[in-house]
Amino acid sequence: MSTAGAGPRHNWAGNVHYAARRHHRPSSLDELRRLVAGSDRLRVVGTGHSFNRLGDTPGELVSLAGLPATVALDEDRRTVTVPAAMRYGDLATWLHARGYALANLASLPHISVAGAIATGTHGSGETIGNLASTVAGLELVTAGGDLLTVDRAADGDTFAGMVVSLGALGVVTRVTLDVVPTFDIRQHVRLGLPRSALDAAFASAYSVSVFTDWRTPRLREVWVKQRADAAPLPAEWLDTTAADGPRHPVPGMPARNCTTQLGEPGPWHERLPHFRLGFTPSSGAELQSEYHVPRGAAAALAALDPVAHLIAPVLQVCELRAVAADGLWLSPNHERDSLAIHFTWTADAAAVLPVVAAVEERLAPFAPRPHWGKVFGLAPAALAAAWPRYTDFLDLARRLDPAGTFRTDLLDHYLPRD
Numbered sequence: 001m002s003t004a005g006a007g008p009r010h011n012w013a014g015n016v017h018y019a020a021r022r023h024h025r026p027s028s029l030d031e032l033r034r035l036v037a038g039s040d041r042l043r044v045v046g047t048g049h050s051f052n053r054l055g056d057t058p059g060e061l062v063s064l065a066g067l068p069a070t071v072a073l074d075e076d077r078r079t080v081t082v083p084a085a086m087r088y089g090d091l092a093t094w095l096h097a098r099g100y101a102l103a104n105l106a107s108l109p110h111i112s113v114a115g116a117i118a119t120g121t122h123g124s125g126e127t128i129g130n131l132a133s134t135v136a137g138l139e140l141v142t143a144g145g146d147l148l149t150v151d152r153a154a155d156g157d158t159f160a161g162m163v164v165s166l167g168a169l170g171v172v173t174r175v176t177l178d179v180v181p182t183f184d185i186r187q188h189v190r191l192g193l194p195r196s197a198l199d200a201a202f203a204s205a206y207s208v209s210v211f212t213d214w215r216t217p218r219l220r221e222v223w224v225k226q227r228a229d230a231a232p233l234p235a236e237w238l239d240t241t242a243a244d245g246p247r248h249p250v251p252g253m254p255a256r257n258c259t260t261q262l263g264e265p266g267p268w269h270e271r272l273p274h275f276r277l278g279f280t281p282s283s284g285a286e287l288q289s290e291y292h293v294p295r296g297a298a299a300a301l302a303a304l305d306p307v308a309h310l311i312a313p314v315l316q317v318c319e320l321r322a323v324a325a326d327g328l329w330l331s332p333n334h335e336r337d338s339l340a341i342h343f344t345w346t347a348d349a350a351a352v353l354p355v356v357a358a359v360e361e362r363l364a365p366f367a368p369r370p371h372w373g374k375v376f377g378l379a380p381a382a383l384a385a386a387w388p389r390y391t392d393f394l395d396l397a398r399r400l401d402p403a404g405t406f407r408t409d410l411l412d413h414y415l416p417r418d
């Protein structure tokens with residue numbers, strides 16, 4: 001990933017080269033407000049870990065990494081307010097040192113807070129929501145350069161429309177997140193889970209991720225992230241065996257890139273992500289797609305069995321996660337406890353895209369909601385049908401951004417305004 005100059009010129013995966021005519025890195029809020037007010041087309045780039053053109057623009061591309069880095073903990077309200085560009089990994093270290101934690105993290109700590117919540121990024125845990133579900137407040141610069149603050153308690157339903165924003169409502173400059181007392185996690189890897197035990201596995205611990213390759217009837221690995229104060233996993237567990245050493249989810253990749261396993265307790269932020277800050281997450285040469293379907297894993301997975309022979313040759317690894325429902329309008333988990341079916345593909349787009357289409361066709365009966373930041377090809381009508389508040393979001397975007405400053409080609413395609 002390039003971080004030279006004002007911000008990255010391409011995304012982390014290298015499959016999107018940003019088409020912006022100019023790149024900016026404002027160093028003050030006033031500078032940012034003047035820039036937004038004077039722009040006809042503008043987008044923000046976080047850490048560039050999305051796999052599609054959602055963040056691309058022919059206009060001005062802005063990195064917020066130069067804005068003041070003040071972090072403010074409110075111990076009475078149990079919240080922390082952070083700069084939009086702060087990476088989760090840096091925030092986690094800061095919070096843990098002060099005795100606090102976030103309820104959940106994604107598989108990698110490398111991503112920015114605002115970039116992650118804009119796309120509804122998630123980890124796993126059937127009782128815990130995605131990262132956006134912990135947002136308690138936002139500060140943003142709207143299209144005219146005005147500063148708007150919104151709060152979960154005061155702004156109710158509209159606030160629920162503004163968190164998973166796809167960057168379409170304004171430039172988020174500060175984010176307030178719920179915090180909890182810090183906690184420790186033990187991570188075990190178990191091998192060979194019968195598919196029939198998937199829901200039992202999800203129910204067994206705080207955060208559970210299951211990896212498979214669509215080549216064998218059993219699910220290859222289960223990464224069980226238990227709170228350290230929970231009873232240890234029994235030796236005999238769901239007809240699996242214990243891994244004899246640390247693992248990487250992608251076969252052949254080095255386990256040292258991953259968080260500590262083998263049941264050694266450690267702080268939440270050093271166990272909930274699979275990948276360690278400072279190391280390459282995942283394989284590094286890849287594309288990703290992901291679909292959220294209602295929980296009730298067996299039927300959706302069975303629907304993919306007939307295309308397993310197409311999936312396997314272009315797959316590095318498939319990950320299954322559970323995510324609790326939330327009320328955010330464009331969240332993939334909007335009012336739906338979800339099974340997230342994730343694919344880390346090879347980097348060969350020509351080979352991968354037809355398989356993505358086949359997966360989408362098989363999942364269609366489950367009203368799949370794609371991860372907004374990954375590769376997908378669902379028709380706009382399918383997206384509108386999957387999200388009950390889709391039209392409300394379009395109205396909100398029209399109201400906050402009447403001239404379409406924050407529109408992109410991808411948004412025009414997936415969320416047409418007219």
Ligand SMILES: Cc1cc2nc3c(=O)[nH]c(=O)nc-3n(C[C@H](O)[C@H](O)[C@H](O)COP(=O)(O)OP(=O)(O)OC[C@H]3O[C@@H](n4cnc5c(N)ncnc54)[C@H](O)[C@@H]3O)c2cc1C
Pocket residue numbers: 012013043044045046047048049050051054055056064084085106107108111112113114115116117118119120121122123166167168170171172173281282371373374
């Ligand atoms: C190796 C790897 C592992 C991943 N693992 C997971 C995972 O475990 N779970 C998961 O759900 N996803 C995962 N993802 C996807 C990733 O979390 C999302 O794509 C996320 O949005 C990336 O955050 P970012 O900071 O890089 O945002 P970017 O990709 O830079 O931006 C994402 C969107 O947010 C907008 N945006 C960014 N900052 C702002 C702002 N301040 N104001 C307004 N809009 C803004 C951008 O314009 C863009 O549209 C993974 C990606 C990679 C590469």
